[in-house]
Amino acid sequence: MSDMFVKNDSGGAIGVTYEGGDADLLERILPLADYIEVTLESVAEYVDGAPRLNPEVMAEFRAIENDVAIVVHGVGLSIGSHDGWSPEYFPLLDAFLDQIKVAWHSEHLAYTQVDRQHLGIMLAMPKTEEALDLVCERVAEVQRRYQLPFLLEHVVRVVPEPDGDFTDAAFLNALTERTGCGLIFDPYNLECDAHNHRFDIPAFVDELNLESIREMHMACGVEHNGFLLDVHSQIPRSSTIALAKHVANKLRRPGLAVTYEFMPEAIPQLGCDAIARELQELRAMFGARR
Numbered sequence: 001m002s003d004m005f006v007k008n009d010s011g012g013a014i015g016v017t018y019e020g021g022d023a024d025l026l027e028r029i030l031p032l033a034d035y036i037e038v039t040l041e042s043v044a045e046y047v048d049g050a051p052r053l054n055p056e057v058m059a060e061f062r063a064i065e066n067d068v069a070i071v072v073h074g075v076g077l078s079i080g081s082h083d084g085w086s087p088e089y090f091p092l093l094d095a096f097l098d099q100i101k102v103a104w105h106s107e108h109l110a111y112t113q114v115d116r117q118h119l120g121i122m123l124a125m126p127k128t129e130e131a132l133d134l135v136c137e138r139v140a141e142v143q144r145r146y147q148l149p150f151l152l153e154h155v156v157r158v159v160p161e162p163d164g165d166f167t168d169a170a171f172l173n174a175l176t177e178r179t180g181c182g183l184i185f186d187p188y189n190l191e192c193d194a195h196n197h198r199f200d201i202p203a204f205v206d207e208l209n210l211e212s213i214r215e216m217h218m219a220c221g222v223e224h225n226g227f228l229l230d231v232h233s234q235i236p237r238s239s240t241i242a243l244a245k246h247v248a249n250k251l252r253r254p255g256l257a258v259t260y261e262f263m264p265e266a267i268p269q270l271g272c273d274a275i276a277r278e279l280q281e282l283r284a285m286f287g288a289r290r
Helices: 023-032 055-064 089-099 129-145 168-179 187-197 201-207 238-250 264-270 272-286
Strands: 013-017 035-038 044-047 050-053 069-073 105-108 110-114 117-124 150-153 182-185 213-218 222-224 227-229 257-260
Touching (some): 023 272, 050 055, 050 089, 129 168, 187 238, 201 238
Parallel strands (some): 013 035, 035 069
């Protein structure tokens, strides 16, 4: 999958979030990125109560798809909802794939709806046998429907979780073993859990089958009322980068994809120069020479 970007045995691929409509940013990031990560729902608009892809943004992606790879990262599938996933997600993904060649696609191991009601937040899956069976069945269905590599990302705990049948790492290990899907490893998500809920990161990393990791997300949020929030609005912290490097160094294969993520609303605060510098630094640490 991400190995398609590898230029040598020691380097991988560097990607960056882009949601369209910012020519200045696009000009800065294109020479520095191997791939662009598109959040499916962020490039959609509602027309007569139904979502559709923004035609101007899609035209932008078609104009650059020969210069850079494009991957899709969704936020609204709600793969863990007990009563089924979002009915709006697949038509959007189908429409995107009809127009753009995609290297791989991914979602969050979470649920955003209960009884078809949007929660306005993303909640982590319970670590139970029942939840594992449910999500494995749905991953298999996604893989049958789309002949593309499919990845899932572990998410931040919003509230403390009850005891389950698995540890967090064992749940992910069982999921990837049963389905063959890949993982997105997000070190900042783990740092949020460690800060907010005393999550044991070293124990998680030791237990996790690291060879299932195909992509890493690099991001940083804010601290509010003593809690770290996964709001992608900052340059990654040195501790986040150190954790990412630690895990990357333990992998036995080359070709890891590393994605710098930020919300479009954060671009004016971050600035194009800082975003470009971060991509250059990530390439120096993780990427192959272009």
